[in-house]
Each structure stands twice: as structure tokens, then as C-alpha cells.
Amino acid sequence: MELKTKFIGLTTGIPVILLTQKNADKLGITVGGRAEVKKTSQKDKGLSVIVDISNNLATSKEVGVSKETKNRLNLKKGQILDVNLAEPPNSLILIKKKLNKKELSEKDLDEIIEDVVDNSLSGPEIALFISAMYSRGMTLKETVYLIKSILESGNELKFRNKFVVDKHCIGGIPGNRTTPIVVSICAAAGLLMPKNSSRAITSAAGTADVIETIAKIEFTLSEIKKIVKRTNACMVWGGALGIVPADSKIIKIEKSLKLDPEAQLLASIMSKKLASDSNFILIDIPYGRTAKVDRKKALHLKRKFERLGKYFHKKMKVVLTRANEPIGNGIGPELELRDVINVLKQIENYPQDLEQKSIFLAGNLLEMVGKVSVGEGMSMAKNILSSGEAYKKFKQIIEAQKGKIRGIKLAKHKKSFIVKRKRKIKSFDNQKINALARIAGCPSYKSAGLYIYKHVGETLDKGDKILTIYSESKTRLKHAIDYYKKAKPIKFK
């Protein structure tokens, strides 16, 4: 279909064209699908672009082009473009190979991942890949190839240091903000810990959301190197780095589908750790009835991680941690930051469980690299905390990330629930607690969240507070209160 080029002043990051609904129908292209565009003089393969639909910004005789399309094809206003349904990329055939129960080769996975990165695969096509991994499973060999492909398609951080450590938690437990504490302890002990973290998607907060309350979290690779050189560590948002762009793209679709095939989970974690040049990797798998996985699945993942660690010649340790309730007292970016700072400053009444888990993880890392003998790691970690060195290091990292430690800001509106008689806490539902915090406004509203006063097995006296909900808006607070009453995320004996 020959159409006249129209510039629409759209910058989209990737080449996009706009067609009318009718023209798209004629070409058999759906919104978000791919077209091949070329100048009429062009002989070779055209440019693969994403199609958006608009009946206003382009007429039936026009094709609207984004700046990226304009630049890639070096277009002039009014120039005639030949627009066609894009032939599906070869990687789509490979995805169907997997769907038809055949094993993918290293070359196959390279091709798929390349096409993910350069936008040759559309959203529905990436969804098909995710679905194929999910419904057919992936062998360990395929998982290794997937990790390699993801790594090759991105950038690596290089530190030329033997003691680069990293930790990762598969998530799902509200308030489980150990990373800033573990990073501060390890960096204070002289280890290199260039930590890149994710934002929350389905939980109340990710480490990136928490650190963002008081510091910058988006840096270039060379800026990160400077921060790490100065402080031994960083706590930045992985999404801004572009170290594993394939993974970021696949994960976005996965999250929207709420589908998390095991191979991709393993590849996602491993590729990020390998791309940040870590030699010692500690993986934390919280398990439990309302955690992401149960004990059986946790053990299965542990074995997989250990085999992958061996394959990539990394010192790897996987710890299973029982997780039947939130960790710490605050849930939500600002509230979790307060818990973290209270532990680091060892302020009276800081959350013991958060400290305990943090020194357990930091201790493991210290032992793994041989800073102390086995069995001594936790007490070394505790010493670094008690001496104030960890807090000093935390402050230094936050300042290197152009931030400043300050008191927390809580949301305007709040509501506390109290018990009407003496009661003992029986259980928390982690998933419902996460949902409650999100309804209250987390993670978009950093000052929103929950505060819990006691943990499982502890007793509340008549009139004691169970939980406080914080929210920036009255409506959200009301929704949260309704959800709390309906979902009953906390059970009593």
C-alpha cells in the first residue's frame, strides 16, 4: 500500500508508524503489530516498524511516521512509502518449534533474543514465546543458552575485582527490605557490591522504589563505576542500565500476563548477576503458604540455581527462608526506609526480624568470599552494624547517589485498627498484605503503606493497634479499609 509520509512529531524509542483503522484492516495489521515500510526506490528488505492506529493524525492516503522511522529511512515530508504487512521474523517459526515440543538450539535462542531486543518481535509474539516456555518447559541446556543470549544482547559492567558479590531475593514477602542493610554491611567490610534492583510491579515496594525516596537511582554505566569506586557499592534501578534489555522486554510482557515460566525466572536472575560481573552470588528463596513458592518448589529452584552457578563458574549459594509473615514493621517505600535506617542506626525498638535476616544474608556473603571462617559471618555482620560502620557506609552510598538521609514523610490520611480483646496473632497472608498496600497507593505514592505492630505468635492486649494504613487520598484509604475488612489479611488464634 503506497502512502504519503507525514511527520507526526512522535518520539517513541522505536520506529513506529500511524495508519488509519481502515488501512490497517486492509493490510491485516492490528494495533501494536508490525509493518514493513520502504521507499518505493528501495530494493532490499524494508524497515520493520510497530503500527499504531489513528484516524486523526493520518488520513487514508497518509502514513504518520515517528522520528525514529523518519531518521532510520531518512525520509522527506510527502515522500511515498510502501507499507505492507511485515513477513513474520524467522524467530516466530522457532517459537512455534518450541510450542511443538522440539528443543531449541543455542542459535535458535540467539535469534529469538536478538529479535526481542531489536523489536522484530511484537508483544503478542513475545507472549507466545513466554507461553511456549511455560507450557512446554525448558531443559537446563536451553536455560543456559537463554542466559547466554540475554547476556550477549546487552552490556556488561566490568570491575576487575575478585570480590564482587551480589544477592537476590525472588520476592513476594512484604517489608522484606534487607538489601540496603546487606549492601551497607558488605561494602563496609570491603566487598564490592554493585547492586541493581527492580521496582515493585505486583508488590508494595522494590528496593529501587525505597532508595528513590532519598536518592537518585538512574545512572549510566560509567557513573555507576564511579559510585562503586568511591563507596564499594551502589543501589540503583536495573531497568535504567540496559544491561539486559532482552530480559526487561520479556519481563514487561510476563508481568502483564502474570505468567512466570521457570526458565525465564532463572535466566532473568542469572543474566543480571552475570552482567554485573559478580563472582559470589547469594540467592534467597522465601517459601511458605502465602509466599511465591512452597518448600518443594523452593528446593527445586535451589537445585536449578546451583547447577547454573556451576555451569557459569560462579560461587553460588541458595538459602531457603521460611516466610509466613511480613518482615519488619513498615510496608511501602517510606515506611520501609524508616525500618532500614532504624536497623542501620540501631535505634531503640528497631525491627529485630529485619536485622536478623539481614545479618544472616550478609554473614553468608562474608563467609562465601572468605572474609571470615564459616560460622563467623553473622557475628562479623552484627559487629559492623553495631559499630555504626554500616550506617556510615549507607550514608556514603546515598550521598554518592546524590541523595540525603532525612526523616520519613508519611501520607496525610491514616486509619488504625485495634483489637477489642486480648488476642494472639496466628498468621499473615503475604499476598493480601501486598494487595492492601497497593490499594493504599504503593508504590506510586511513596508515603503510602502499612505499619504492623506485632508479628506471628505475639499477643495484642485489648485496645492495642493491629495495623495502620497510610494513604495520600481519602478515596484510596476508604478502598483499603474496605479491602482489609473483606480480605482479613491477619488471622488471630
Place this chain on the structure above:
Amino acid sequence: MELKTKFIGLTTGIPVILLTQKNADKLGITVGGRAEVKKTSQKDKGLSVIVDISNNLATSKEVGVSKETKNRLNLKKGQILDVNLAEPPNSLILIKKKLNKKELSEKDLDEIIEDVVDNSLSGPEIALFISAMYSRGMTLKETVYLIKSILESGNELKFRNKFVVDKHCIGGIPGNRTTPIVVSICAAAGLLMPKNSSRAITSAAGTADVIETIAKIEFTLSEIKKIVKRTNACMVWGGALGIVPADSKIIKIEKSLKLDPEAQLLASIMSKKLASDSNFILIDIPYGRTAKVDRKKALHLKRKFERLGKYFHKKMKVVLTRANEPIGNGIGPELELRDVINVLKQIENYPQDLEQKSIFLAGNLLEMVGKVSVGEGMSMAKNILSSGEAYKKFKQIIEAQKGKIRGIKLAKHKKSFIVKRKRKIKSFDNQKINALARIAGCPSYKSAGLYIYKHVGETLDKGDKILTIYSESKTRLKHAIDYYKKAKPIKFK
């Protein structure tokens, strides 16, 4: 995330918002994904909208809204909107149920199809549904429910006539343009045949593309009723009718994925036939080495269709037709139209094979409704053709569709291939012939296409033409010539 409303003058057919890449990242939404938007005063569930990314049309403090979003929420310029990641619809959980090998209930499929129609499911989510049907298969019960759901979500044509007939061909054979001939014969015999057809997506032309060369093919349901009342028939584009909108949406994604799960194939055909009130349905399944299906798969489909016909109390006949070469001589909208008119006008040297297949299909329909006794259908059909009644009827239908019969228009550029010595044709590759016609410009360029001079088993003398390629552009013609030489779609003995 609270953002200021900005009108962007975009009409998209469905509610859309524009966000900057950064804001979309923060919300965890990918292009084409869904957001929930509501006014800050709004208490209930917000509106589910599709997200587009633009760093120009909206700033980081703004949300660009399409006219549909504006109208649905009754928005004012500058009004604050609360934008969030949309909670996935419940139907996504049902799709995962299927992916996890559980059977879907009638209610489940209703919910999925409703969400497809009202855009609650995104492209990747529909892809997941298609993939689940493909990888897990669907029982006959599930297929029946799927058909019912698709029907209920659309509009039905009602004719209050016992003799409404329809035919459908699963496609894949170049030049196989029997529909206009069959429709003309049946309508001339007094049957009602309100035919809605598809445009070509992967082939050189669909019936809709062919009729569009000389008549309008997009009508409203009430216009169609008038045309059928006047002429007993119509030949319109099904996509414009909105009789099975769910099917149209699923098919668009299917085509882009090149994935055609059996249940959806059955449901797509059955729902369209049932929605157009047909009592007698003839299904043509061409099979062969380079057809869409082989004989085994064709027999399997036949049984499935027959069981569905029984379930829906329709008189249904499925014929398997061997298809090892194109039918007729022309391939491409204008060229196929010429074949059709030549058969209808019984002009000397009209394509015998096209007539033969058309009277076979029309004869079957005449027998099915009891217009003639079994065995007499084909000669009745041939009589209607010979007498000129079929052509008269065709002209009447074309005129009712605001068209006019005229001589064909062929593309400017052409190239013929000749044999250098006497040769006998061994075989045609249907798929390669389709690909060749598309490279030449079909179906977008209606005057482009192929003309073949002989069929399998026939002999070409030295210097005889094998094939002529027609194209509107020299470049396309050159590409087609290169492809012809490389792919060798015609083999000789």
C-alpha cells in the same frame, strides 16, 4: 499516578491514553498494555484503556487521552486523572486455567470472549489464549461453548426463511474463486445466499477483494437485508459487519502469530455461518501436499464439522476436494474476476476447472435444500449457468452493491516466462504461487497477479508461455521474477 488530562485529538475506536516512556516504566506498563484510569473523585472501578507511549504528545505530568477516553469519562482539559496499572481481568486467570490443562466451562468462555470484545484483554493476553488453545487443545464441548460465546457477543442477521444457504472454503488454493459463481447460481435458483467473505491475508485474493474491484463490499446489516431481499444474495466483506467481533479480533492476532488452533478455526467458520442465519451449510476442504491440510487432517476436520452441525441443528455437508494446483487461470483480484465473469458469461475458453468446481458446489447446495433430487444438482447448476440466468443474477447483485461490470484492468508492467522445449507440467506449489502473487503486489494492488496458461498433466510446446506476472511497480515485478526463478513454483516432468 496522578496526571493532568491533555486532549490529543486521537480517535482510535477504543479508549487509549498516551504516557511518556518513563511514566509507563514506573507503572510497569508496556506499549499496548492496559491501564486503569479514573477521576480522583471516582469511587468505583476505573476505565480500562490501552496505553500508547509518546514522549512528545504528553509531558511527564500529563496523560494524553483519545476522544474515546475523553467521552467515556466525560473529561475536562487539565483535569487530574489517576492512572494505574490495570488489574488483570479475571479472564486472564481463566486462560491460565486452560494453559494448566483444565477444561473451560461455558461461563469461563463467555467471560473470555466478552473481555476480548470490550478490549479488556490486550494483544499479548489474546495471544496467550490462542497459544493455550493450540498447546492444550479444546474438547468438542469447549468448542461448542466458544462458538456460542462468539455468537452471543455479536449481532445476528435474521431472514425468516427456511432456505438460507452458505458455503465456506478453508482456503489456501490460488485462484479458487468459486463463491461469486456459486452464489449467482443458487440465488438464480431461488435460494437465499447472504454471503459474507474475508479479505486475503496470506493469499493473493479473498472473495471480498475480488468483488471490491467492481462493487462496494461494506454495508450495514439493514442495507444487506435490502440487497438480499432484492436479489436473494449478497457478496460483502464480513469484517465490516461486526456480526462476530470477537472472532475478528482473535483472528487478527492469530494471523500475526501464524498460529491457527483447530478450535478457533472451527469456531470462526461456524459462528459466521450461524450468525448469518444459514440452515444449509456446505464446507469445502481442499487438501493436498501444498494445500493448507493433508487428507488425514481434512478427514479429521470433516468429522468435527459434522458433529458441530448436528449440535447446532444445521444441515451440514463437508466435501473434501483434492487440490494440487491453482483453480482457473488468473490469480489476483482483477484476474480472478475475469475468470469468474468468463465462466458466468460462458465465453469461449473459460476456465473449465473453475466451472467444474463451482457447479459441483452449487449442485451440492441445490440437492441439500431439496430443489432437485440427489444426483441432479450439478446438471441443474450447469443449466442455470448455460441459460445465462446465473450471469444475469450476478449483474443484479453487483448493481445492488452499487457496482458495475466492466472489462478488467491489468497492471502496467508484466513479464511472461516461456518453455524452451516441449514440456509437460508435473505440479504446482500452491503456497509458492500465493507467495509469488503477493510479491507482485496482491491483494493491495488489485490489478497485480499471475496468469497461468496450462494445468497439471497438460503439455507446453517450445515457445509456449508458462506464466505471466503482472505488477504495478517495476521493483515489485523484479522481486517477483527473482522469486519465481529461485522458488520454482511450477515443476515439469
